Structure formats: structure tokens, C-alpha cells
Amino acid sequence: MTFTEFNLRNELAKAIETAGFKEPSPIQEQAIPIVLAGKDVVGQAQTGTGKTAAFGLPILNKLELDGSVEAVVIVPTRELANQVSDEIFRFGKFLGITTAAVYGGSSYSRQLKHIEKASVVVATPGRFLDLLRGGKIDIAPKYVVLDEADEMLDMGFLDDIKEIFTFMPSDRQTLLFSATMPQAIKDLAKRILIDPEFITITKNEMANANITQSFYVVEEYERDEALIRLLDFKNPSKAIIFCRMKVEVDRITTMLVSQGYAAKGLHGDMEQRQREETIRAFKRNLEILVATDVAARGLDVNDVSHVFNYHLPFDSESYVHRIGRTGRAGKEGLAVSIVTPAEFRGLLKIQKAVGSKLTAKEIPSVHEVKGKKNNELLEKIEKADVSETVIELVDKLKEEYDLSTIAYKLATLLEDELKIAGNEKIGKNMSEISKIESRAKNDRGGDRGRRSRGGYRGGNRSRNSSSSRNGGDRGGRNSSSSRNGGGDRNRRR
Ligand code: ADP
Ligand code: MG
Numbered sequence: 001m002t003f004t005e006f007n008l009r010n011e012l013a014k015a016i017e018t019a020g021f022k023e024p025s026p027i028q029e030q031a032i033p034i035v036l037a038g039k040d041v042v043g044q045a046q047t048g049t050g051k052t053a054a055f056g057l058p059i060l061n062k063l064e065l066d067g068s069v070e071a072v073v074i075v076p077t078r079e080l081a082n083q084v085s086d087e088i089f090r091f092g093k094f095l096g097i098t099t100a101a102v103y104g105g106s107s108y109s110r111q112l113k114h115i116e117k118a119s120v121v122v123a124t125p126g127r128f129l130d131l132l133r134g135g136k137i138d139i140a141p142k143y144v145v146l147d148e149a150d151e152m153l154d155m156g157f158l159d160d161i162k163e164i165f166t167f168m169p170s171d172r173q174t175l176l177f178s179a180t181m182p183q184a185i186k187d188l189a190k191r192i193l194i195d196p197e198f199i200t201i202t203k204n205e206m207a208n209a210n211i212t213q214s215f216y217v218v219e220e221y222e223r224d225e226a227l228i229r230l231l232d233f234k235n236p237s238k239a240i241i242f243c244r245m246k247v248e249v250d251r252i253t254t255m256l257v258s259q260g261y262a263a264k265g266l267h268g269d270m271e272q273r274q275r276e277e278t279i280r281a282f283k284r285n286l287e288i289l290v291a292t293d294v295a296a297r298g299l300d301v302n303d304v305s306h307v308f309n310y311h312l313p314f315d316s317e318s319y320v321h322r323i324g325r326t327g328r329a330g331k332e333g334l335a336v337s338i339v340t341p342a343e344f345r346g347l348l349k350i351q352k353a354v355g356s357k358l359t360a361k362e363i364p365s366v367h368e369v370k371g372k373k374n375n376e377l378l379e380k381i382e383k384a385d386v387s388e389t390v391i392e393l394v395d396k397l398k399e400e401y402d403l404s405t406i407a408y409k410l411a412t413l414l415e416d417e418l419k420i421a422g423n424e425k426i427g428k429n430m431s432e433i434s435k436i437e438s439r440a441k442n443d444r445g446g447d448r449g450r451r452s453r454g455g456y457r458g459g460n461r462s463r464n465s466s467s468s469r470n471g472g473d474r475g476g477r478n479s480s481s482s483r484n485g486g487g488d489r490n491r492r493r
Helices: 010-019 026-036 051-062 078-095 108-117 125-133 149-154 158-166 183-192 220-234 246-258 272-284 316-323 341-354 366-383 388-398 403-418 430-442 444-452 467-474 482-492
Strands: 041-044 071-074 099-102 120-123 143-146 173-178 197-200 211-217 239-243 263-266 288-292 306-309 333-339 358-361
Touching (some): 010 051, 010 078, 026 051, 026 173, 026 197, 041 051, 051 173, 071 125, 099 108, 099 125, 125 158, 149 173, 149 183, 158 183, 211 341, 211 430, 220 306, 220 366, 239 246, 263 272, 316 333, 316 341, 333 341, 341 358, 358 430, 388 403
Parallel strands (some): 041 197, 143 173, 211 333, 239 288, 263 288
16 A cells, blocks of 8 residues: 555645655554544554554645644643654645644743644643633634543543643544553543544554564562663663653663763653753664653654663553564564563563563673673674774884784773673573463462562562561561562561
């Protein structure tokens, strides 16, 4: 299938060609004809599947170009407002349209001026509602799009969105796009869409064959060391490290930077300017982005080589979502998850959802990483182009030393590249992993029982017959260092 089959305006066909799009993605193939036909649509597809063009192209095709704001797209974050506005402008530029990105933290008067000139407004819910409530804008868009609806739900925008729709004309066409479809989004869709078509791009269609997925099993206290070792071994050109919490993002970023890695953190508590700067750096040349799911949602970076899950996400949809950031645009991607024995049941759930492609691996030892680095260094030396100045330099050295001494000295200067931090062995080997796996598979009832008594860190103590009583005594709330586990405390008794 090609874009020409949609019979879009010439100006759009030209923009599609300029953008280098060869064929429509699955969500585009399904959504574009339905939107063109004027129907409301609920579209579910993972990040990076081309949802912006799926609604942007058919809407642009239908614009009357009457000088009014004809379409409004509501997105969760300022970054996305800019990104989606840019993308729609790129498609619409041969039609001579302008777009306006509208969000909090920037001046009202300037935004109002931009809105006045725009055919398409891309806005975050809070600021948009402000403008509507204050009667600052009087618009009647024919097309209203909710983009990344689940994210807006997570960010607490549901009520704002409902109120926004009280200001929208009732004879509009409404489109809702979301990566996941929780009940609250389905309910919202029922409320604001009329007889919508549902389009779901299933996981199998999305499951990216280009992504190699592995997991490594470590004790909680080994997590940082494991991350560093894996970074050293895999040597990513561009990696996202996913964390569960903002404080974790900050801590890991600081740790990585202090050890010489080029890393920056991204989360919701940062100033907008700082976030934009980080995203720009990551698109350009920053090696490592440490981020929460929310902050990284919808970001459009095509050449991510590795995704690391510092912690497993809570559900398989988020997992699929996270790893979908790599292996894009026909490139190979690697997804690496660090898992503790206590998280193993979560891992099994995810494995069930994504299939057998997610497999266990052992963390390479210092020796193995060194071997790999040695080889890389040898290759680098082999490939190096020798310049005139260097020949002069070596000739000078030759007056004093023999050639092997010179070579040893030069290689010593390079040794920094061969230094590997941490213990020789980190994490579990294959036979330990399979034991942990069968325990996690067989031990379900018992685990639930222990949990209800409050021993939430009970996994490791499960072999201890008195564990559940002890767990109760401790109330399970003892959050002191997990490094020593329960064993230490038991010994003290
Ligand atoms: P989503 O909103 O689903 O996360 P985007 O609309 O941001 O995805 O698209 C992701 C990337 O893929 C963007 O860089 C976009 O330009 C590109 N893209 C979208 N559709 C196509 C296509 N049909 N062919 C090639 N690239 C595409
Ligand atoms: Mg999007």
C-alpha cells in the first residue's frame, strides 16, 4: 500500500515525499480513510507507530483554510506540544498553514497572537482550559484530537479534558489516540465521541523483530554495579535507562556522570528549559538518557541503540512501550532488563505477554569485558590511519627505544579504555537463574500467604521455616539496607 491510494491533496503528497515516508504504517493505513470519511476514531497503537500522521494528514486534507482555528490537538506535555506542532507544520507547509503550540509557562499574549494566525492548535490541557475559561479565545474547531490520552489520564488531566469539551462545538469530529486503553479512557471515549470506529494495532503487529531482549538476575545491592558492567560491555551509542521514580533518575544520573559516562536525567520535576535542553542533547549526541516512563513518553528519537530497564516496569504494556524506543526505522535494537529474584514473578508475567523472545543471560565478568575491549582496541589499532606527524614522532622515539618498548609505552597510554570497574562476578549464573525461575513458578500460593502477613521482602527468606512469624514481628516495614537481607537479622536473634 502507498500514500497515493488515499488520494490526498497534492500539497500533502509533496510533503509526504519530502518527509521520506514510503508507505503508511499500520495505524495510518487503517485510520486515514476513516478520518477522511468523517468518522470519530479511537486508535490504540504503541509509541513510535506514526499516530501523528495518522490523524494529521487526513485532518490537513480536509481543512477549508478559512483563516480560523479548524483543528485542536490536545497532548499531555509541552515537549509533545512542540513536537506534534512541528510535525503537523511539516506536513502542512505546502498548504501555507501555520500551527501554534500552546502550553503553560510561556507568555499568554504571544500564544494568543500565534493562535490567531493558526489553522491547527496543539495544546496541553491546563493552559488550553485557562484560555477557554477566561474567554481569551473564541474558537470552534471542526476537528478535536486527544493524543496520548492514557498519559493525560495518568497526569491527572481527566477533569480538565472533560471541561475542555464543554467549550467545543457539538458538530465536531473527535479522534482519540492512546498507547494503552484503560477503562477510564474507554469511558471518556464514550462520553466525548459519537459512534467511533475502534482501531487497535495489536502487540504482535507492533512486536518489533529487530529488538533483542535479555534479562539479567542480580541481588538488589548489585543493581548499580550490574548496570555499569552492562554499559561497559554493550557500549551503547545511544541508550535510555528507564527508572520507576524521579529520585532514582537523579541518583543514577549522578552516579553515571561521576564515573565518566555522558548521561543526563529526564523527569517531570525538572524545569521546562532544562528538559528541552536534555532532549535536544539526546537527539544530537548525548549517550545516555535516564528517564521515568512519563517523561520519556512520546519522545521521538529514532536511533536509540539500547533500552535498559533498571527496574522492571509494573506491567507488560509499559514494558512493550519502553523497549519500542529502540529498534526503530529498520535498525537493530537491544533491550536489557535487570531483575532481582523478588521481581521474578513480574518478569514471568511480562515474558508471557511478549513471548519467548525475552531470555536470561549472565552478566559478563571483568575478564570477559576486558577480552572484548582488547579485541576492540586491536581492531582500532589495525584500522588507524597513520599520519605524517605521527611518523615523525615515532622516528624520534626510535632514536632512544626499540620498537616493542615504544609499542608497550603507547599501549599503556590507551589502558584507560581497558579498565573495568566492579567485582569479577556480578549476578546469578544460568543454573541459579533456573532455580529462581522454578521457585517463582511453583511457589505462588505460599508467596501470597507470606505477603498477606506483611513480610513483603519475603522472597529470600522463603526457605526459613520460621520466616512468616519473624516477618510479622518485623512488620515487613524495616527498610534498612537490603544488602544484608533477612539472614543477618536472623543471625542476630
Ligand atoms: P507516535 O505518535 O505513534 O508515537 P509519531 O507520529 O511520533 O509516532 O512517529 C514516530 C516517527 O516515525 C516520526 O519520526 C515520524 O516522522 C515517523 N513516521 C511516521 N509515519 C511514518 C511512515 N509512514 N514512514 C516513515 N516514517 C514515519
Ligand atoms: Mg504521538
